[in-house]
Amino acid sequence: MQDDQSSTAVSPLALGGAITGIFVLIFSVIYLFFRSPSSSSSSSSKTDEDTTENRIKPETSGKKSTVPKTIKKDTKEVTKFTHPWLCTSLRAHSSSVTGLDFSHNDKYLASVAEDDSVLLWQTKDFNEKDHKHTRVNIEFGQANHVAFSPDGKAFLINLIKDNVIRVYKFEKRSDGLPTNVKSVLDFPKKNESNIISIGIACTGKFIMSAEVNNKIIIFDIKGEVLNTIETHQGHLNYAAVSPCGRFFGSSGFTSDVRFFEVCFEKSNGNFKEIRRAFDIKGHDAQVLCFSLNKDSTRAATISKDNTWKLWNTDVDYIHKQDPKCLYTGTLSYNIERAGLIVLAPDALSVVISIDNRLMFYNLSKDEKKCEQEIENVHSDSIRVLVMDSTGKYVASSGDRQIRVFHNIAGLKGLIDDLTEKAHTAKQLTLKERMEEQIHEARSKIEKILNGAD
Numbered sequence: 001m002q003d004d005q006s007s008t009a010v011s012p013l014a015l016g017g018a019i020t021g022i023f024v025l026i027f028s029v030i031y032l033f034f035r036s037p038s039s040s041s042s043s044s045s046k047t048d049e050d051t052t053e054n055r056i057k058p059e060t061s062g063k064k065s066t067v068p069k070t071i072k073k074d075t076k077e078v079t080k081f082t083h084p085w086l087c088t089s090l091r092a093h094s095s096s097v098t099g100l101d102f103s104h105n106d107k108y109l110a111s112v113a114e115d116d117s118v119l120l121w122q123t124k125d126f127n128e129k130d131h132k133h134t135r136v137n138i139e140f141g142q143a144n145h146v147a148f149s150p151d152g153k154a155f156l157i158n159l160i161k162d163n164v165i166r167v168y169k170f171e172k173r174s175d176g177l178p179t180n181v182k183s184v185l186d187f188p189k190k191n192e193s194n195i196i197s198i199g200i201a202c203t204g205k206f207i208m209s210a211e212v213n214n215k216i217i218i219f220d221i222k223g224e225v226l227n228t229i230e231t232h233q234g235h236l237n238y239a240a241v242s243p244c245g246r247f248f249g250s251s252g253f254t255s256d257v258r259f260f261e262v263c264f265e266k267s268n269g270n271f272k273e274i275r276r277a278f279d280i281k282g283h284d285a286q287v288l289c290f291s292l293n294k295d296s297t298r299a300a301t302i303s304k305d306n307t308w309k310l311w312n313t314d315v316d317y318i319h320k321q322d323p324k325c326l327y328t329g330t331l332s333y334n335i336e337r338a339g340l341i342v343l344a345p346d347a348l349s350v351v352i353s354i355d356n357r358l359m360f361y362n363l364s365k366d367e368k369k370c371e372q373e374i375e376n377v378h379s380d381s382i383r384v385l386v387m388d389s390t391g392k393y394v395a396s397s398g399d400r401q402i403r404v405f406h407n408i409a410g411l412k413g414l415i416d417d418l419t420e421k422a423h424t425a426k427q428l429t430l431k432e433r434m435e436e437q438i439h440e441a442r443s444k445i446e447k448i449l450n451g452a453d
Ligand SMILES: *[C@@H]1O[C@H](CO)[C@@H](O)[C@H](O)[C@H]1NC(C)=O
Pocket: 161, 162, 191, 192, 193
């Protein structure tokens, strides 16, 4: 474990009393000198529309590694990204954002970037001009994944250099912004290859760390290894813990997705075993990414065979029943660099990213047309795509900015689903309640598209 004071430097970057003010001033000066000027604009009142030119120049001179990318970006410098579905753009990182996670209660969004920092944002600010955040500098290290603990009082990152997981804890200020962020624990070093994914079960019972070399380590919450498994998939592209907290899955060089169940004793809750659960089989090439809905009854996959698929994973896997493919969609773009997919918790919408574009689908009908395609969301390929636990927001990144979109496809899917259910509802009160919800969803869409919020 590291010395707390030296391992973290947290600046409470929103103005609050005089002491905080001075603190901010000192930190701003430090950032101005040692980092690009953009990182000092933490709780800036700049609107979404501030131009990107100012932010690119200092980086070109300051950071060697981003020079090639910056040259490529030149033509885009002057164009501002706007879209009716865009909720906001979060800007404060000085280099590419690699990891995002919404807290389980949806109060926070955490972002980690190549600038060696984690920023904690409040989702309640998304509709405001001001985006307050707390900055946590990762001393002596870089991380590319972040995951909140289920209680929303801690988060994990992976340290790239050592391939270990580090745990941070934080407290809440009166305005809700995290404060006193401290690194409290580094997990034992088990590295063999790069960590490609980390996750925590919503039950708080286990933590997953997946390495590119097929190794998945399951830890308890204190960092003790419960078990390690080899997935035998050539190499891993992606791994994730299911939102229900029972399973984890992985996809790699082979064309399947393998799911495992982490089992605990019924009597005392002690760890029992990791058992092979079900496999998703049906793609003709590597699965680049997959996503399960809230109760793990549906899965969505995207593959190098240029299709995406929706699966029924509500199967009796103990009796060897396999997930069934419910739908195959052909992608109209070749996946050249990156393809990601995220299924909404209610499985009524799905969002796909291919290179730097996003595609939103509502899944309510048999035919699944792309509802909205958004080009040039980022200046580089999208590396991270997440949805909050209500399916309201979709956040992506592929450069220094984080784009947060309203998931209107999700609202449309919900409208269709409720309409169908209201038709068959026998109880009048139930029917009325559904009609009310349909009305609410419709007015939400209208409000978003009219820019009322
Ligand atoms: C773990 O990483 C260190 C460097 O960080 C390296 O020296 C060591 O060989 C790695 N261990 C394994 C088992 O690959």
